[in-house]
Structures are given as C-alpha cells and as structure tokens.
Amino acid sequence: MNCIQSQKLLAPALWLSCAAFAMFTSLQFPSAKGDGLGPGMLPLILALLLGGLALVDFLATRKKENSNSDSxxxxxxxxxxxxxxxxxxxxxxxxxxxxxxxxxxxxxxxxxxxxxxxxxxxxxxxxxxxxxxxxxxxxxxxxxxxxxxxxx
Amino acid sequence: MEIFNEVLVNGSSIQVWVALLAGVMAGMIFGALPGLSATMGVALLIPFTFDLSIMPALALLIGVYCAAVYGGSIPAILFRTPGTPASAATIFDGAVLAARGEAGKALSVAALSALVGGVIGTLLLIALTPQISRFALRFGPPEYFALATFGLSMIVAISESSVRKGLIVAVFGLLISTVGMDPLTGYPRFIYGQASLMEGMPFIPALIGLFAIAEVLSMGGLKSGNTASSESKIARFPSGSDVRRSTPTILKSSFLGTFVGATPGAGSDIAAFLAYSIARQQAGKGDKFGEGEVKGVAAPEAAKTAGTAGAMIPLLALGLPGDSVTAVLIGAFILHGVQPGPLLFQDHSGLAYSIFATVLFAHILVFIVAVSGVRILLRVNQIDRRFLQSGILILSLVGAFALRNNLADVWLALAFGVLGYALRRGGYPVAPLLLALILGPLAEENLRRALILSGGDYAIFIQRPITVVLLLAGIAALFYGLIRRRGAPA
Known part of the structure; x- marks a missing residue:
C-alpha cells in the first residue's frame, strides 16, 4: 500500500475512531427509565451507524485505484x-x-x-x-x- | 387587519429599509466576487444582527441572500467566472454574448429575468406557505421526526458527493448535535466540563467555521491577486424582440425554479441548471443555445432567483431549510427568538407576512442595484482577493466571539473551519453536517416524545399516514441518489 492510498484511508480511519469514541462514551450514560430512549441510546445508535458507514467507506476506498495524486x-x-x-x-x-x-x-x-x-x-x-x-x-x-x- | 397593521409598521420602519439596502449591496459584492458565496455572506453578517431587532436583522440577511444569488451572474457573464455555483449555467450563453460585445444585453436580460423569477417565486411563496403551514399544524412528534429524517435524506441524496459520503457526514453531524444537555432528562452529554456546551453545540460558530473559515482555508495557499479586467460595453439593453422571445422561458423557469428551490436540499444551483437544460431541450428553430442565446441567460437567471423564494417555503412552513443559505437563516431566526415552522403563522403571523414583503422588496431592490450599479461592482471585482481573505478570517473569528463574548466560541469556529476544510479536501459534502446540526435536536426530541407517547412501541412510525409517506419519501430519495450516481459517467 503506497503513501497516497494510506492518505485516502485516513478519513475512514478517523470516522471509525470517532464512532468508537462516541460508542464508548455513550455507554457510560445512564440507561432509560420507563418507556422511550435514555440519554445514551441515540448517540449509541448513531455511533454504530457511523462505524458501519466508515467501514463501508474504508472498503470502498481500498477498492478504488490510485487514480490521481496530489500535484x-x-x-x-x-x-x-x-x-x-x-x-x-x-x-x-x-x-x-x-x-x-x-x-x-x-x-x-x-x-x-x-x-x-x-x-x-x-x-x-x-x-x-x-x-x-x-x-x-x-x-x-x-x-x-x-x-x-x-x-x- | 392586525397582520396588515404589523406589516405596515415593519414596512414603514426606516431601519428595515436601511438594513435591506445594506444587505442587497453586501450581497451583490459577495455574489460578484468568485470564491465568496451567499452562504458565507449570510454567515458573516449574522454577528452584525445581534443588536438589531428581528425584522431589520432578517431584512439584512434576506437582502444578502437574494442579491448574492443574482450577483454571481456578473462575473459569470463578464469574465466566464461564476461568482456563485448557481451562476455557472449562465456562462454558457452569457459569456458568449459578452465576448461578442453584448455584455450589456446579457446583464440586463439577467437582471430582468431575476426580477421576474424573484417576484413569481415570492408570489408562490405567499400563496403556498400558509397552506403548507396549516397542514403541518396537524403534525405530532412522529411526523416531526419523519420530517427531519426526510429533510436530511433529501440533502444527502442531492449533494454533489456520493450518497455514502453524504450519509457519513449527516450521521456525524447528528452525533455532534447530541452534545449538550439531554432534551428530556437534562443529563449532560459529551461536554467534558465545558459549561458553554450545556445548551448544545452553538450553531453560529459552527456555521461561521464551516462556511467562512473553511472557504478561506480552501483558498489559503492560492496566491491570487486581481482577477478581473474592466469591461466597457456594459450599458446596452435587449431589444423588444429579445424580451418577447424570452418571456415564456422566463415564466416557465420561474415556476420550475420555485418548485425545485422548495425541495429541501435542492436549492438554486440545481434550479438554474435544470431550467437551462429544459430551455435547451425545448429550443425553437431560431434558438442558438451555446452561441449567445438570450433565452440561455434568461432561463437559469429566472430559475435561480425563483429558487431563493422557493427555498423559503419549507423554511417558513415547516422549519426545514431548502438549501444551505436557508439553513444558516434558521440560525438567525433562532438567535432572535423565533422558531420557523408551522407555529410561526399561528404565533407571529404579522412577522411571517412581513418576511414575505421583505423577500419581494429584496428582489425589486436587487434589480435596481443591478441595473444601476454594475460599474461599481466591476470595481469591487478588482479588489485584491488576498485582502478580502484576510479580512474574512478576522471578521469570522470576531463574529464568533461576539455571540457570547466567549473565547471558547472562537476555538469552536476554528475547529469547524478545519473540519469543513478537511471534509472538502476529502470530497465530503458540508451541507448535510449543517443540516444535521439543525435537525438533530428536532429529530431526537420528537423521536423520544413519540416513543413515550406510544409506550416504547416503534410501530407508531408506521401507523400514521403522514409519517409513513415522509419516511418512504426519505428512503426513496436516498435510493434515487444511489441510482443517479450509478448512472453518472465516472
């Protein structure tokens, strides 16, 4: 994997890190009482969604050829x-x-x-x-x- | 009668007229200078409205919006450089006209089409918004959640990057929008001891960062000096036959532009290109599109200005921005204590109708300034871009500070500026992030209220027809976006 490809994979890696961080933090929030969602549920769902999308982005970026390099x-x-x-x-x-x-x-x-x-x-x-x-x-x-x- | 009186009081306020004129002139400059945009103009001028009451504040920002969208056509016609993305379609024929010494004709057709487009768009805005708003009064928490989801799906589907990238940015924006106190329990989330984040992610520093600082950072290394030379033949007007030939195109494009502009996420850019391509497809025998055809200038110009009025329809009726500028305008409304949406017509109907009148007069003022001030705008275009960039940087930072006299907001503006720059470099769209910041709290609060109403049963979202339609429309928009990308040439 060359340098340009590594640079392109940086974005999905950053999204993945954000998702992992948000997931870890939202697990510390108090859980729901009664009906509905607690304070941590939506951030957790969003973090999982972001993680999933970041993985798709990572795979899609890896598949792509190194078409253009920075001048x-x-x-x-x-x-x-x-x-x-x-x-x-x-x-x-x-x-x-x-x-x-x-x-x-x-x-x-x-x-x-x-x-x-x-x-x-x-x-x-x-x-x-x-x-x-x-x-x-x-x-x-x-x-x-x-x-x-x-x-x- | 009460509404009429309030409109009259607002209309007779000298402060409103001065603000509107100042907004129109500032907007013309923002539009006429390539690299500066309507969104940036509105974002940068929001700090100047802190001390104003709501009507002059909105008049200033609406003036900037309407004028910047038109102003972009001046460099597009004269220098083949669109001042704003919405003006790019005007180049095809406008620049050809200018090249053969008919710049005046192109500019006046553009101004006239923009006036007609703006007026028709505003009349449709006045006719449709209260009806949509009345319908939206039936909305409960599930419908509001579905509406927010639909708005986000639309902007992701239509954004210029891939749907995947748009979705990533939108989800990230939603995640950022959960920063602050939990809307129902008050539990602080992701604030790490920062009291300034308790009320949620401050919107003004975010939008200043994303649209002003990020823009300057994107231009940062470009050693740009003067960009334009002056053009002498700018004072020729179109013939009567040109006006007659263009009239049907202008009218059709105005209606089209209003409806495209009213589609959340679409905005004036798409309206202009769509109107141009339809006018080209319907070209008559004598029409020479691409070779300096007057209709080729009229169609995008009428559509894009009608689009600005169209974008105000979902903003005022549903609290849903039609494009990135109206997303920024929502911030201004909230800053002045007014929540756009169905309740606007119920609680502040006088204000709502005053806004309609302001939009209408903004378009008329744009026409007057456009016709009388082209030469001055050409001079502005000769200002060294580096001074402007430097000024915008400082103005952005001081604007972020002025909101709450808090240095933390300046750090936030810079952080969002760097984020916006990095997103652009990585080919990610920025608009879904801004929309997610606006719609995130609305979506979360209503999702959770809906679940409390239903006793935790998610079936509530498929039991109400409006919710089902909005959610299905959102899914369909995403699929459309995916299919469109597949079909597009690589």
Missing amino acids: AEDQQHTGATWLLVGILILYIWLLPWLGFISSSALLSMASLRIFGYYNYVRSAAISLSLAFILYILFSLIMNVALPTGWLG
Whole structure:
C-alpha cells in the first residue's frame, strides 16, 4: 500500500475512531427509565451507524485505484493552509494577552504573507486599519467586549 | 387587519429599509466576487444582527441572500467566472454574448429575468406557505421526526458527493448535535466540563467555521491577486424582440425554479441548471443555445432567483431549510427568538407576512442595484482577493466571539473551519453536517416524545399516514441518489 492510498484511508480511519469514541462514551450514560430512549441510546445508535458507514467507506476506498495524486502545487497549497491554521491557533491563544487590535493586525499581516502579498509596509498599514475598523464596529458600535490585553 | 397593521409598521420602519439596502449591496459584492458565496455572506453578517431587532436583522440577511444569488451572474457573464455555483449555467450563453460585445444585453436580460423569477417565486411563496403551514399544524412528534429524517435524506441524496459520503457526514453531524444537555432528562452529554456546551453545540460558530473559515482555508495557499479586467460595453439593453422571445422561458423557469428551490436540499444551483437544460431541450428553430442565446441567460437567471423564494417555503412552513443559505437563516431566526415552522403563522403571523414583503422588496431592490450599479461592482471585482481573505478570517473569528463574548466560541469556529476544510479536501459534502446540526435536536426530541407517547412501541412510525409517506419519501430519495450516481459517467 503506497503513501497516497494510506492518505485516502485516513478519513475512514478517523470516522471509525470517532464512532468508537462516541460508542464508548455513550455507554457510560445512564440507561432509560420507563418507556422511550435514555440519554445514551441515540448517540449509541448513531455511533454504530457511523462505524458501519466508515467501514463501508474504508472498503470502498481500498477498492478504488490510485487514480490521481496530489500535484506539487496542491501540496504547497496544503502546506500553506496548515501554516494558516497554526497561525490562527496562535492568534486565538494570544488574543487575551495582546488584545484585539494588535493580535488581529499581526494575524492579518501573517495571513497576507501566506497569501503571497510581499509589500510589508502596505500590508502593515492595511492590517492595522482593518483591525481598528473592526474594533470600532464591534466594540464601540455593537458593544462587544473585545479583549484589550497589554497592547490593546 | 392586525397582520396588515404589523406589516405596515415593519414596512414603514426606516431601519428595515436601511438594513435591506445594506444587505442587497453586501450581497451583490459577495455574489460578484468568485470564491465568496451567499452562504458565507449570510454567515458573516449574522454577528452584525445581534443588536438589531428581528425584522431589520432578517431584512439584512434576506437582502444578502437574494442579491448574492443574482450577483454571481456578473462575473459569470463578464469574465466566464461564476461568482456563485448557481451562476455557472449562465456562462454558457452569457459569456458568449459578452465576448461578442453584448455584455450589456446579457446583464440586463439577467437582471430582468431575476426580477421576474424573484417576484413569481415570492408570489408562490405567499400563496403556498400558509397552506403548507396549516397542514403541518396537524403534525405530532412522529411526523416531526419523519420530517427531519426526510429533510436530511433529501440533502444527502442531492449533494454533489456520493450518497455514502453524504450519509457519513449527516450521521456525524447528528452525533455532534447530541452534545449538550439531554432534551428530556437534562443529563449532560459529551461536554467534558465545558459549561458553554450545556445548551448544545452553538450553531453560529459552527456555521461561521464551516462556511467562512473553511472557504478561506480552501483558498489559503492560492496566491491570487486581481482577477478581473474592466469591461466597457456594459450599458446596452435587449431589444423588444429579445424580451418577447424570452418571456415564456422566463415564466416557465420561474415556476420550475420555485418548485425545485422548495425541495429541501435542492436549492438554486440545481434550479438554474435544470431550467437551462429544459430551455435547451425545448429550443425553437431560431434558438442558438451555446452561441449567445438570450433565452440561455434568461432561463437559469429566472430559475435561480425563483429558487431563493422557493427555498423559503419549507423554511417558513415547516422549519426545514431548502438549501444551505436557508439553513444558516434558521440560525438567525433562532438567535432572535423565533422558531420557523408551522407555529410561526399561528404565533407571529404579522412577522411571517412581513418576511414575505421583505423577500419581494429584496428582489425589486436587487434589480435596481443591478441595473444601476454594475460599474461599481466591476470595481469591487478588482479588489485584491488576498485582502478580502484576510479580512474574512478576522471578521469570522470576531463574529464568533461576539455571540457570547466567549473565547471558547472562537476555538469552536476554528475547529469547524478545519473540519469543513478537511471534509472538502476529502470530497465530503458540508451541507448535510449543517443540516444535521439543525435537525438533530428536532429529530431526537420528537423521536423520544413519540416513543413515550406510544409506550416504547416503534410501530407508531408506521401507523400514521403522514409519517409513513415522509419516511418512504426519505428512503426513496436516498435510493434515487444511489441510482443517479450509478448512472453518472465516472
């Protein structure tokens, strides 16, 4: 089994893991009293159904030929996307400490760089303006208590 | 009389008109920019409605919906790039017309067809919704369970991926919808100490993640700059004979679009393609479809806008979304304390009729903005896409935060964004997940109530005719989906 085939089997494997986890957890819920279903019955049925469908998906994926592999451009795209996800995680983590305006401006600059925008001066100006406009809109007009942090 | 008064009060509110106009303009931009969709537009603008009362909030979102579906045709005609999937069918003839210097004709036929489609669709919406809703008042827990099952089956059957993948995503969505307090016993399920999950999986962060963040992540690595060049010949109008020739097509497509749009799961995309293919099959001697035929623009345009009104029929009458945008709209209704469905006409009939009026005026405003603002929309199309992507990312996260001033919702939005991206990459449809999140609690609560009513006897689901019809229709839809895939070329 080559690398591409393994990647394709990852999705059914993840569905199977989700189903197993949900099944295990719902078995811990209290059982039904009287008529009808208890709190765990529907999640259990759904987990079993998901497990069954994941197995069918697994078998169907195995049967299929390795028709198309990801191009170098696709792989670069995927890499950039996961880098963006990493930056988003960092952004949410830093938000309470740095505050909305500064962390949003940093996120915007970083994302523009990932999207291939290399004019750093313009990027900084646009990012700061964007963060400031959103701050005014949400915090001052809509009264949302955005995190202020150390830098605002 | 009371209803009329309420409609009049809502109609005379300046806030409603400003919200509607703002929605239409924002929707045009979302539609005209390839990569941004009506669903994304509605999802992103929901946080802006938190402080609004229900009518201006709905006017804003309905304006976005109606305008975005039309707006997609502008880049489809001028640049061969559909702004929304529903506009793809317009390319076949619209882009050919534009290429031979008749872009103005194509755009004005599109705007006129969209207006007629929207108005006919709304009139059918007004005529049919209260009747369906009155019928649905007879529904008890078994019927509601069957209705939710039917809605999910339809969206799985019609989704573009395989039925197997659609089913997996729908079941996974149903599983996620069980997060939170058990509806009957109050027992907390899958919350792991997170108090913010007690009331169930928050819907707004989920939809922002699935439709806004996931969309940007999908485009993430594409180093896209400006996409469009301006087109000069945009101010020519169709001749009288063109309008006369297209009128029957527009009328037929409008009726077709309304009924296709009203089918849960089908939506405007399918309506547009179906209308185009039917118009092509019924082509007369002088019709040259694929070579810049005016009817080829009129048919999909009328059908897709009629489809937006059609999609509101199951939403308002049954609480069942007709497409992914109306699924997002349900979130907005619930956010403002109104549950769409049969009780809407019983408890808030004035609001229901105000919504009808809003849909009608939204289509009229779309036409006015479309005719007068094409040049501005062309300029918008020249904005560097990278700035938009970056702005959408921050707006999505701050929108998720604004719901409850809770950072946990931002984490959830990101998690759903990554999930949505991964599903797209794996070829799994996203819409069934969203619909399962909406219909899951409805299905579970009514399944369990039905079983309590019957003393635990499952035969209750085959003893009531409406339940049997809905369940059989759901099964038939899944079989149809399977057969359709088998018949499709590989």
